[in-house]
Amino acid sequence: MKARIRFRSPVRTSLTLALIACAFSGFMALSAPAADEKPAIDPHADELLKRMGDYLGEAKFFSVSAEVWQDAQLSSGQRVQAGRTVELQVRRPDRLRATVHSTRRNRELIYDGNSLTLFNRVQNFYGTVHTSGPLDQAMDVASEQFGIDMPLEDFIRSDPHKDLLQKVTSGSDIGPVTVLGVPCEHLAFTQNNIDWQVWIEDGPTPVPRKFVITYKDEPNSPQFTAIFSHWDFITKLPDFVFKFEPPPGASKLKVQEIKAENESRKSKTEEK
Template sequence: MKYLARFGAILLGIAAILCNPVDTRVLAKTGQAADAKQAPEIDPDAMDALNKMGTYLRSLKAFQVDSESSNDDVLDDGEIITDTRSSTLLAVSPNLLRAELKGDDRNTFLFYDGKNFTVYGKLLNYYATVPAPPTTAKLIDQIYNEYGIEIPLVDLFKWGNDEAAIKKITSAIDVGPSSVGGITCEHYAFRQEGLDWQIWIQLGDFPLPKKFVIRTLTDDARPQHTSTLTWNLTPSYNDATFTFDPPQGAERIPLKDLNADTTKNAQ
C-alpha cells in the first residue's frame, strides 16, 4: 500500500485520545484555535522546519539511509494485517543509486549507474535492465510513470520541490521535542485531505528526518505506515557498487513483465 503518494506523497485517532493523556504541548498550540472555531492552525515554525529539512536533504552529495517500517494492509472484511519491511538506500548525487528492499515475501535490489537501471529479484533470480536518464531526479519520474516502480524513500529526493504538495497541508503543529533512537528530535504533526502524518526531525546542524508516521483517513480502518530511519552521511562505495553484475543462473526478463499478472515478477 503506497501511503507516500508522489508527495511524493505524504506523510492519533479517537481511541488514542481516549486511552492516553493528552500532551499539553499540543493543547497549548491547538486549544485556542479550537475554542474560537477557527480554521485548522498552520504553525509557521512547523512549515519552516519542513523547508529547512528539504533544503538540507537536497544539499547532500552522498548518503546511506536504512529504514525499518511497518505497513497496515486492510482485508476485505476490514481486518488489519501489519507487515514489516526494511530497506537500504545508497545515493550519490547526481546519478548513482543502489537500494535493497527486504520483506517476508521479497528481497529486491535496484541499481542505477547513470546509464542503466536494473531491478533484480533475488528470491526468483530474475532481473530486468533498461536504459536510464542521466540524473536520479529524472530516473525517479521515468521508472514510476513507465513501469510503476517507486524508489524506496523517494520523498527524500523531492522534499520541498513540490509547491503544490506543500499547499495541500491544512494543519501543521509543532508537538515538541522527542527522542528517536537516542537522538533528540522535534516532533511535528500535519494534516491534509485524506492523510494525517507526523515527522520527527533531528535537532541541530543535521535536520534529518528520523521517523515518520502516515495514517490514511479515507479508509474506515485508518491504516498506518511507520518508518524509522538511520543515516550515514559518509558512506563507502565505488563504481561497482551501482553496477549490476548478474549472478550465476540469473534470468533476464522484460521490465514490462514485472507489472503483468500473467508473467514472471522479480521479487
C-alpha cells in the first residue's frame, strides 16, 4: 500500500523524471562525436590572430607584396624550392588585383566588382567571367566554379580570423621572434591535413610578416612559405587599378568551368 502511495506521489514522480532526464542528457553528451569539441587554442594566440584579422578585415584598402617559396620535387627525386612573387591590391568591398610572377610566368587576376579577368601577360592571353558581389563571394565563385585559388587569399577575406580558424584543432603562441628585423609573435596551428604558422607584427600594425603551410598529407610534407613586405594602408587605389584593358594583340580565351568535372569525380568516388 505504501509502495503504491509513494509511486503515485507527484513529487517523487517529477524527481524520477528529472533524474532520468539528467542521466539521458549525460549519456547523449558522452556519446556525442568530436564534432562538438572545441579546438584547443591558446587564448593568447587566438587573441593575436583576431587582432590581425580585424585589422585586415576592417582596412578599406591595402597593398602588399609577398615573396613565396614552395617545395617541389624533381623527377630525379631531388627536392628544390620554387619561388615567385605575389602582389595584392585590395579595395573593399569588391575590388582586387593580384599578380603572380616569376622568371618565366606572369599571371594576373583582376576583379572590378562585375567581372573577373585572368591575364597571362607572357603569352598575352586573357579570359573574363562575369560575377558580382563582395570579394568573399567573388573568390568563392572563382574557386568553386573555375578552380582558381589565389595564394594568400586567407588574408584578403573580410574575416580572416574566422576563416583561418575554421578547421583548426589546436593552436599555440610559440613566442616573440623577428622576421627580417621586424619584431613579431610566432603562432602555430594544426588541422587535419596541414600545420600552419603565422608571424604577426608587434605593435599598432598587427599584419602578417610570414606565413608557412606544411602539407602533412603529401609525400615529404612540402611547405609553402610567404614573406610579406611593403604593407601599405595609406596609398589610395583608384578605379583604374582594377580596370582591365586588353593590350594590343591580346587573345581572348575560354575560362573553363570545373564544377561539372568536380561533381563527376565526386560521384565516381562515392560509387567506389
